[in-house]
Amino acid sequence: MLKLLKHFGLYFIMMKKVITIPEKWSAFRKQFVFELTKIGLNSIGIVLFISFFVGGVVSIQTALNLQNPLLPKYLIGLASRDSLILEFSPTMISLILAGKVGSSIASEIGSMRVSEQIDALEIMGVNSASFLILPKIIASLCFFPILVILSMGIGMIGAWIGALSVNITTTDFLYGLRYEFISFYITYAIIKTLVFAFIVSSISSYFGYYAQGGAIAVGKSSTEAVVYSSIFILVFNFILTKLILA
């Protein structure tokens, strides 16, 4: 229990240092663009790949479970759409990004810590937490929603291909996609994504920033970053769903 409190305490101390006005905007901009590329652009491929195939599998499984002739065919499109928008794209993609981006952030900052690069920043008078972590958090907040929206779109294309493979017509599928569409679901997904983006980037940074030791410590911080980011994503998924949708 004490250990947990210590973690929370250190996390908030770090975040207090992170959330400050950048010392030099030109340096912040440079770091921000760098992080956008690393966190965002480099994740597009994996997000599109996973979304396409999961979208396909969702529609095939839905079709197999809705084989009752009384149920209209367009339900496959509708069920796939809601599954993708409400849960798969915001939550599952964030969990995947916790693995990809979170481990990368923790190992990068952890390596900087154990090789004294963070100490070098501090000695120069640079607020190392703000300089290193703030651009990562802002880049994640900016790019996670873009990735999630892309995932929704590609997931639906995958779902359409999947539907075709189980003899659902394009007309039926598209009718289902449009049927009783609630645009607030997108807002809900984006809200969740923003929270998850903050969780992944800040928790991963925390484990990297306080890494101590050598290569093993960096590996450990990377693993902890993924595990704790995933746990907090699932907990906050429940809380946000209850607060926003229930």
Next chain:
Amino acid sequence: MIEIKNIEKYFGNNHVLKNVSFTFERGKTNLIIGESGSGKTTLIKILVGLQNKDQGTVLFNGEDVNKMNNKEIRRFRKEIGMLFQGGALYDYMTVEENIMFPLSMFTDKTDDEMLERVNFCLKRVNLKGKNNLMPSELSGGMKKRVAIARAIVMQPKYLFCDEPNSGLDPNTAILIDNLIQEITEEYNITTIVNTHDMNSVMQIGTNIAFIYKGEMWWQGSKEELIKANNKELTDFVFASDLFKRLRRP
């Protein structure tokens, strides 16, 4: 000049530094020597503010760092240059960007002015034209020299070096030692070198502090060191046959 008075440091029940006092003189290469685990690195980290002390005073030219406000501390930090054991170069930046980094963060110099200063520092450490290399492309000695260039780019008043020769071959180690001494004398700065390399001690040790089990055990120059009769000091310094010969008449 840096004065430390009655520094105490504990890690839990482990009393790491015991009432350590010393004066690091300006324009001289001040050496902190001692066995591994004697408290040298802790002392240097306390001096640069990376670690808190439990008791005592650190005065930089008479100014107590503990009494400075945040603005003064930030100003003061810009007067410090540090050479880390592994160089601590930023992996994702080129040599030029590494050296330019403090200038871009804390000065309003134009790109041309910054580049001119970077090239001057690179030339000073004999790495002219290596601007676009990445740290991964550098040898250990080159990394240390780039780190020295970065440490002096802001024209610091105080230069701290933590084990500058660790992992280097004897020739490169001598090169780094000479460079540190030249820079110290050229810019008349206060340099503090933390080392257990006896070659360095004999090469550049103008003001030496020997720390033994967390206590300031002995202080003096390299000439005095050779003649010293302090058992713990002589056991440490003249551990090898080569150095034992130095004491023979």
